[in-house]
Amino acid sequence: MTKYVELNVRSEIGELEGVILHTPGAEVENMTPENAERALYSDILNLDVARDEYKQLSGVLGKIAQTYQVKDLLANVLKDEKAKEAVIDRVCKMEPHIAIKGNTYCIKDYLLDQAPTELARLLIEGVPLKADNLTKFLSKERYAMRPLHNFFFTRDASMSVLNEVLIGKMANGVRDRESLIMQSIFDYTPGFNTKTVNPIDNPSVDPNCMIEGGDVLIARDDILVIGNGTRTTTQGIDFILAQLLSQKEEKQRHILVQELPSQPESFIHLDMVFTLLDVDKCMVYEPLIMRPNKYQTVHITIQNGKVLDIRRENNLLEALKKLGMDLKPIFCGGNGDPWNQEREQWHSGANFFAVGPGKVIGYGRNIHTMEAMNKNGFEILRAKDIIRHKVELSDYEKYVITIEGSELPRGGGGARCMTMPVRRKPVNW
Template sequence: MSNRVSIFSEIGILEKVIIHSPGFEVEEMTPKTAAQVLYNDILPLPVIAEDHRELKEILKLVTKVYEVRELLRDVLENNAVKNEFIETIIRFFPILKRRREEFHVMTPEELSYGVIVGIKEKKDSLTRFLSENIFSLPPLPNLYFMRDSAIVVGDKVITGSMANKVRIMEAIIATFIYRYHPQFKSEGFILDGTEEGQEALVTVEGGDLLVLKDNVLAIGISERTTSQSIDLIINNLCRGITEPFYVFAVVLPNERATIHLDMVFTMVDKDRCVIHEPYILGNGRLPVVRITLEPNGKKTFDYMDNLIVGLKTVGLDLKPVICGGDNPLYQEREQWLSGTNFFAFEPGKFIGYDCNVKTLESLAKEGYTVKHAREFLSGQSKIEEHKKLVIGIDGAELARGGGGVRCMTMPAKRKPVKW
C-alpha cells in the first residue's frame, strides 16, 4: 500500500488535500465566453478568492494543504518529465506545435503558471491577426473545482477523461502529479483519462465518484460520466480484488443542478449522509444499480429501490439528512447552491457553505454543532473541542461557479476509518 496516497472512505481523518486558489484565469471570462468554459455567469475574483482563502485556512488547521500549481512546478523540474508534459499538451492542442521551443525555454515556474492562466495566441500572421481566438491554450477557470480532474481510490488513481475538452488540461496536470511527484506518486491508474486512444464515450469526472468504504463505491451516470467509463472502471477493479467489491451506479438527470452525484448525495459521518430528498428517496428518486464484483471476475447487476436501501444491503446503514429541510422550496433552492456538497475532514466533522441555512438547521437537529469558519480562524473556538461539527464558509459567490466544498478539494490521503 502506498504511503503517499490512500483513500478508502469519504470521511477518514484527512492527511493530505490538494486545492487551487483561484487567480487571474477566472478574470479571463467574459459574459460572452462564460458558457464556453461551463459557467452560467462571470465571477468577481476578489470575492471568490477571499472566500476560497477562508476554506484554505480552515483546511490548514486540520491537515496538510498543497497547491496544485506548486506540485506541477515541482514535477516540471525534471527535464524528462517537462518534455513529456509539453508533448502531451501538443497532442491535445496540435496548434501549439509551432510554439514547442518556447515551452522548452520556459522555467517550471513559468510553464506551470502559463498552462493555468492560459497562453495567448501570437498574432504573427494575417490569419491569426484576424482570428477572434485570444488563446492558443485556454485558461482554466474551472481548476479551483479540483475534485473533477482526478480521484484516489484505495492507493490508485482515476484521472478524468473530461466530458468537456476545455477541461482536459486539468486532467493532464493531475496525471503528471500522481505519476511523478515524490509525495503523490500512486501505485498506478485504474483509469487514465489522458491516455492516447481513449474512446470518446469514456468520460468520467471525480464529482461523480464517492469512495464510501474500502469495498464500496458510488458512481453517478451523468452528463459528465458515462456508463461506458463505469464498465471500464469495474473491469479494472476486478483485477485487483480479493473479496467482493460493490459499485452503486446512480443514473442522474441531465440537468445543470445535477452535473455530478455529489450534488445530490455526500457522506459526512459513519452513519450520516446529506441528500437531495426528491432524487434519492422521493417520487422522483433516481434509478440505482448495485454491481457486485467477485474476485473471480464475475459481475452481477441488480436494481435497488434507492441508494440508501442499496447501501444498507452491503452493511452501510446511513441516516439521511435532507438538504433544505422539509420544505420543497428550500430543498430546490439550497440544492442549487450546493447544499448537499459537504467535505468531511474526519468522521462527523465537515465543511460546507453557510448560505444553505435550512440544511444547516437540519444538521443541527441531528446533534451537529454549526459554526462559521471565522470562529476557528480567530481562535474564538477550537475544532478539537467538538465531536460533531459543521463548519460554514462564505460561499454564495463560489456556489455560482457550479460546485461546493467537496468539489473544490482533492483529498489524496486519509487515515482508515474504525468502523
C-alpha cells in the same frame, strides 16, 4: 521542503491527512459573458471575492491536514527537464494547434523556454494569443492556449481510490489539460507513492468513456458509489468496473450506480445530490435520492475477477443498508419545502466535504440545510472564527465548518468539488 503523505483513501469520511487544492487565479477572471458557458460557468466570478471565500476553505484545511497547491506541485515537477519536456509534449499532443511551426509564433518553443514556476502558471492561466498574422489579429479568441477556468474544482480531474489515482476522462475538452496536469503531478512526484490509471492510456477504451471525480464516492473500501449522468457515462463506469475485475480480489466488492438527470445543470455530479457526513449520516437531495422517480439505482457485485450480480435497487440508501451502511439522511434545504430544497441544491447545498467522521465543511449561505444539520447534532462553526482562533475544533465532537459562498458557487460546485484528498485515516466502522 514539502512533506508528502503516501496516498491512501478508503472512505469519504476518514480523518483527513492530506489534500490537494488550487486557489483560484487569473484563469477564473479571463472570460467574457460570451465564453462563460463554454467555460462551464453559470456566471462570471468576481476573482477578489472568490479568492477571499476560498481562503476560508484553505485556511481551515491548513489547520487540519497537510495541504498542497496544484501550481506548486506542478512547478516542482517541471524542475526536471525530462519531465518538463514530457509534460509539454503531452500538452501539444492533446492541443496540437500550439505546436505548429513556421513563420508564425510557436507556443511549444515558448513553453520550453520558460522557468518551472512561470511554466506552471501558463499551463493553468493560459497563453495570450500573439497577433502576428491577419487571422490572429481578427480572431475573437484571446488565448492561443486557453485558461483552465474550472481547475479550482480539483476533485474532477483525478480521484484517489484506495492507494491508486484514477485520472478523469473529462466530459468537456476545455478541461482535458487538468487531467494531464494531475497525472503528471502523481507520475513525477515520488513522495505520493502511487500509480495512475488513465482511460486514455488504454488503446481499447470506449470513445464514449467519461469519468469525473464529482461522480465517484468511496462509501467504504469495498463500496464505490458512482453517478451516471452528463459527466460520467456508463462506458466510464464500465472502465472502472474492468479495473476492479482485473484485480481479482477474493473479497466481494460493490459498485452502486445512481442515474442522474441531465437537467438542471446543478445535477452535473452525484456529489451535488448526495454526500457522506458520518458513519451513520448522509446529506441527500430528497426529491432525487429518496422519492420514487425514473432515475435508477443499480447494484453491481464482483468477486474473484467476475461479475456475480447486477440488479436494480429501490434507492441508494436502501442499497447501502443492505451492505451494512445504515445511513440517516439529512435533507438539503431542510424538510418539507420543495422551494427551499431546490434553491439550496442549486447553490451546492448537498455538497459537503468531510475532514473526519461527523466533521464537515459546506456553504453557510444554505441556511435551511444548516438548520437541518444542527438539528441532527452538528455544531455550526464559521471558518473565519476558526482561522482567527476564536473557536477550537477540538472542543466539538461533530460540526459543520461554514465558508462564505456568494461567488464560488457560481462556478458550479462546493467544498467537496474544491478538494482532492490524497490520504485519510481508517474509519472505525
